[in-house]
Amino acid sequence: MSSRTDPPSPLGDPAGAPIDYGFAVVDGQLRVAGDTLATLAARAGQTPFYAYDRSLICRRIRALREAFKGAAEIHYAIKANPMAAVVDLLAQQVDGFDVASGSELLSALDSGMSPQNISFAGPGKRPGELAQAVAAGILINVESIDEVRRLETIAQTLGRSARVAIRINPDFELKYSGLKMGGGPKPFGIDVAQVPQALAEINRSALAFEGFHIYAGSQNLKAEAIIDAQNKSIELVARIAEGIGAPILSINLGGGFGIPYFRGEEPLALARVGENLQRLRARYAAHFPQARWIIELGRYLVGEAGIYVCRVLEKKTSCGHGFLVVDGGMHHHLAASGNFGQVIRKNYPVAIGNRIGSAATEVVSVVGPLCTPLDTLADNMRLPVAEAGDFVVIFQSGAYGFSASPHDFLGHPPAVQMLV
Ligand SMILES: *Cc1c(COP(=O)(O)O)cnc(C)c1O
Numbered sequence: 001m002s003s004r005t006d007p008p009s010p011l012g013d014p015a016g017a018p019i020d021y022g023f024a025v026v027d028g029q030l031r032v033a034g035d036t037l038a039t040l041a042a043r044a045g046q047t048p049f050y051a052y053d054r055s056l057i058c059r060r061i062r063a064l065r066e067a068f069k070g071a072a073e074i075h076y077a078i079k080a081n082p083m084a085a086v087v088d089l090l091a092q093q094v095d096g097f098d099v100a101s102g103s104e105l106l107s108a109l110d111s112g113m114s115p116q117n118i119s120f121a122g123p124g125k126r127p128g129e130l131a132q133a134v135a136a137g138i139l140i141n142v143e144s145i146d147e148v149r150r151l152e153t154i155a156q157t158l159g160r161s162a163r164v165a166i167r168i169n170p171d172f173e174l175k176y177s178g179l180k181m182g183g184g185p186k187p188f189g190i191d192v193a194q195v196p197q198a199l200a201e202i203n204r205s206a207l208a209f210e211g212f213h214i215y216a217g218s219q220n221l222k223a224e225a226i227i228d229a230q231n232k233s234i235e236l237v238a239r240i241a242e243g244i245g246a247p248i249l250s251i252n253l254g255g256g257f258g259i260p261y262f263r264g265e266e267p268l269a270l271a272r273v274g275e276n277l278q279r280l281r282a283r284y285a286a287h288f289p290q291a292r293w294i295i296e297l298g299r300y301l302v303g304e305a306g307i308y309v310c311r312v313l314e315k316k317t318s319c320g321h322g323f324l325v326v327d328g329g330m331h332h333h334l335a336a337s338g339n340f341g342q343v344i345r346k347n348y349p350v351a352i353g354n355r356i357g358s359a360a361t362e363v364v365s366v367v368g369p370l371c372t373p374l375d376t377l378a379d380n381m382r383l384p385v386a387e388a389g390d391f392v393v394i395f396q397s398g399a400y401g402f403s404a405s406p407h408d409f410l411g412h413p414p415a416v417q418m419l420v
Contacts, residue, residue, distance in 0.1 A: 021304060021307075021349070021395045021396070022053070022056050022059070022304065022305075023053070023056075023307070025356045025357065028354065028355055028356050028357050028358060029353070029354055029356070030307075030351065030353040030354070030356050030391075030393060032051045032053050032307065032420050033053050033054070033055060033420040035420065036354075037309055037353045037354060037391040037393070038354070038391075040309070040418065040420065041309070041311070041391070043418065044416040044418060045416065046413070046416060047309060047310050047311040047327055047328065047391070048308065048309060048310035048311070048326075048327060048328030048332055048415045048416075049308075049309055049415055049416040049417065049418060050306055050307070050308050050309075050332075050397060050398075050401060050402050050415055050416070050417045050418070051306065051307055051309065051418050051420050052081070052083070052086060052302065052305050052306040052398050052417070052418070052419045052420070053305045053306070053420060054089055054305075054419055054420065056304065056305035057086075057089060057090070057093070057301060057302055057305045057398075058089075058093060060300070060301055060302075060304070060305065061074065061093045061094060061301065063270060064270070064274075064297075064300075064301075066274075067270045067271055067273065067274025067275075068274050068277055068278070068295070069274065069278055071274070071277040071278040071280070071281040071293065072253070072277050072281070072293040072294060072295045073094075073095035073096060073292055073293065073294045073295070074094045074095055074096075074295060074297065074301075075094060075095060075096040075097060075098050075117075075119070075252075075294050075295065075296040075297070076090045076094045076096075076097050076098070076296070076297065076298065076301055076302075077097075077098040077100070077255070077296050077297065077298035078097055078098065078099050078100070078104045078107065078108060078298075079099075079100045079101075079104065079298060079403075080297075080298025080299050080301070080302055080303065080398075080399040080400060081298075081302045081306070081398055081399050081400075081401070081402075081403065082103075082104060082107060082403050083402070083403075083417050083419065084107055084110070084111075085419040086302060086419055087107050087108065087110075087111050088110075088111045088112075089419065090111075090301065090302075091108075091111035091112055091113045094301070095117060095294075096113065096117030096118060096119065096294065096296075097111075097113050097117065097118045097119075098118075098119050098120075098121055098296045099118060099119070099120050099121075099138075100120070100121060100122040101122070101129065102126070102128060102129040102132045105118070105120060105129070105132055105133060105136060105138065106132075108138075109136055115136050115137040115138045116137075118136070118138040118139065119138060119139040119140070119141055119165070119213070119252065119294075119296075120133045120138055120139070120140050120141060121141040121143070121167060121213060121215070122141075122143065123143045123144070123187045123188060124187075125140075125143075125147065127150065127154060130147075130150060130151050130154045131154050131157075131158060133162070134151070134154055134155050134158050134160055134162045135158060135160070137160075137163065138163065139163045139164070139165055139210060139250065140162060140163065140164050140165070141164075141165050141166075141167040141213040141252070142164050142165070142166055142167060142190070142198070143167050143187075143188060143189055143190065144190060145190065145194060145197060145198050145201055148164070148198055148201045148202055148205070148207070149201065151164065151207065152201075152205040152206070152207055155206065155207065156206070161206055161207065161208050162207050162208065163207075163208050163210055164202060164207045164208065164209055164210065165209075165210050165211045165212055165213050165250055165252065166189075166190055166195060166198050166199070166202075166209075166211075166212050166213070167188065167189035167190065167212075167213040167214070167215065168182075168189050168190060168192060168195055168212055168213070168214050168236065168237075168240070169182055169183075169186050169188060169189035169190060169191050169192070170182040170183060170189075170192065170214050170216055170229075170232065170233060170236060171183065171191075171192045171236070172216070172229070172232045173216065173217070174216035174217030174220060174225060174226070174229045174256055175222070175225040175228065175229075176220055176221070176222045176225045177216070177217030177218060177219060177220045177225065177256060178217070178218055178219030178220065178258060178341070179217055179218040179219055179341060180216070180217045181215050181216060181217050181218065182214065182215060182216040182217060183216065188215065189213075189214075189215070192236065192240075195240055196240075196243075199240075199244060203246075209246050210248075210249040210250045211237075211248045211249050211250035211251050211252070211291060212237050212240070212241075212248070212250075212251055212252070213250075213252040213254070214233040214236065214237070214252070214253060214254050215252075215254035215255070215256075215296075216229045216233070216254055216256060217229075217254075217256045218255075218256050218258070218298075218299075219256070219258040219259075219299065220256045220257065220258045220268070221258040221259075221260060221265055221266060221267070221268050222268075223268060223269040223270075223272040223273050224272075226256060226257065226268070226273050227272065227273060227276040229254070229256070230253050230273075230276060230277065230280060231276070231280065233253050233254070234251070234253065234280050234284055237251055237288075238284065238287050238288075241287070241288070247289075247290045247291075248288045248290065248291045249290055249291055249292065250291060250292050250294065251288060251291045251292070251293050251294065252294040252295075252296060253293065253294065253295055254295070254296060255295050255296045255297040255298070255300065257270070257273070257297055257299075257300035258299070258300070259299055259300060259303045259304050259396055259399075260396075261346075261348055261349070261396050262346045262347070262348075263346075263347075268300075277293075277295070281293060298399055298400075299398075299399035299400065301399075302398040302399050303396055303397075303398045303399035303400075304395075304396055304398060305398045306396075306397045306398020306399070306401060307353075307393050307394060307395055307397050307398075308328065308332065308333050308336065308393070308394040308397040308401055308415070309328075309353060309391055309392070309393050309394075310326040310327050310328030310329075310332075310368075310377075310391070310392050311326060311327050311328075311389060311390070311391055311392070312324050312325070312326055312386050312387065312388050312389060312390045312391075312392060313325050313326060313327050313369075313388060314388050315364075315386070315387070315388065321364075321365065322362060322363065322364040322365070323364060323365050323366075323367055324364050324365070324366045324367070324383075324386055324392065325367055325368075325369070326366055326367070326368055326369075326377065326392050327368075327369065328368055328377070328392075328415060329367070329368015329369055329370050329375040329377060329412075330368060330370060330372075330374055330375045330376075330377070330405070330406075330409075331368070331370060331375075331405060331406055331407055331408075331409045331410060331412055332401075332402065332405050332407065332414070332415040333377065333394060333397060333401050333402075333405055333415075334404055334405040334406060335348070335397075335400050335401060335404060335405075336348040336350075336377050336394045336397065336401075337368075337374060337375060337376055337377060338376070339374055340400065340404055345376075345379065347378050347379060347381055348377075348378070348394050348395065348396060348397070349394070349395040349396060350366060350377065350378040350381055350383070350392060350393065350394055350395075351383070351392075351393045351395070352383055352384050352386045352390050352391065352392060352393070353390075353391035353392070353393035354390055354391050355384040355385075355386065355390065358384035358385075359384060360382040360383050360384050361382075361384065361385060362382070362383060362384070362385045362386075363380055363381065363382050363383075364378075364380075364381060364383055364386070365378060365379050365380055365381070366378035366381070366392055369410075369412060370409065370410045370412070371410065377392070377394060378392075402415060402417055
């Protein structure tokens, strides 16, 4: 991946700091795993397509292992990118999977991952999904006392025990988090105050209690905030675990590691998070002698390894403003259009993939074929002068891209996905 010959400036913005997404550039052409975008488009049989670089995914996991030094297992949250080939690759690379639906459960099992290393979180698990989880023998992170009761009935009907962990809705927040999923009223997890009752229900039942799951939030770039949440999480687990007779076998501390999407954002200082985990693990070794410690990550494993590529169909000017009209759009990549969790729309990192390093001398908006103003992939962005046929590339697209987009909206053909 070090075959870069041009200065990296995929943002095409002379004022912005060049950002290295790990992809090689040769003669101004972005490459993924050695192939140009033209080759990849031919291989896909079309634009638009998503390309995920397997070597970048593996490189990221190596970096995590180096940072954690065995202090925690690395689990993959499949919802970030559920493409079967990605799941199969990660089955060889990580220690476990977190699934959030019956369908994700099936692809986790298909990949060969041991049920021992699969957990199922999420509110509103349907009876059929709970039955799937019990039949498969995976760990179920229960999210309410009602779910404990429903699970018990299902386990009895199937004549099997069920492995459970309590997902706690913590009494603190993950600060600076893009998406808060704990602290205050939340659909996720069981409030700290209700945890004793949940434990009592589980004790009365034939369910097999294994431990706790705390997931405070997502998309966090601040090491101090993640460290703070991990410290508080383990203190909380230690406090709650004091009165429990059963050994704690599993402590899932969540994840929330973010990736920089927008200008001015800095990558997470992973080494600091890793050092803190090592400290915590050593400090609490005697508290939880039998526990596995788990960090579960989605976008941090796959987000930066993926690009979305579409082609310029035409250039047009309206009232003096330039538009690149492309053959892809929000129906393939909702997040890049700013309609997936953004409050104020910001541009994803966008480049003209066959003109990397050319001076960015034109301000344009990149728009898709959908008949709605929401279908904007880049708004007023400074880019190299592009022509019809050029490739528009959106970086940081390996997570919450394809599967988080409304492909049927307006009936255009779907994007192709490739793991290369
Ligand atoms: C969504 C989710 C994840 C993954 O979040 P990322 O931001 O992609 O890392 C992990 N665990 C749970 C419980 C989730 O809901």
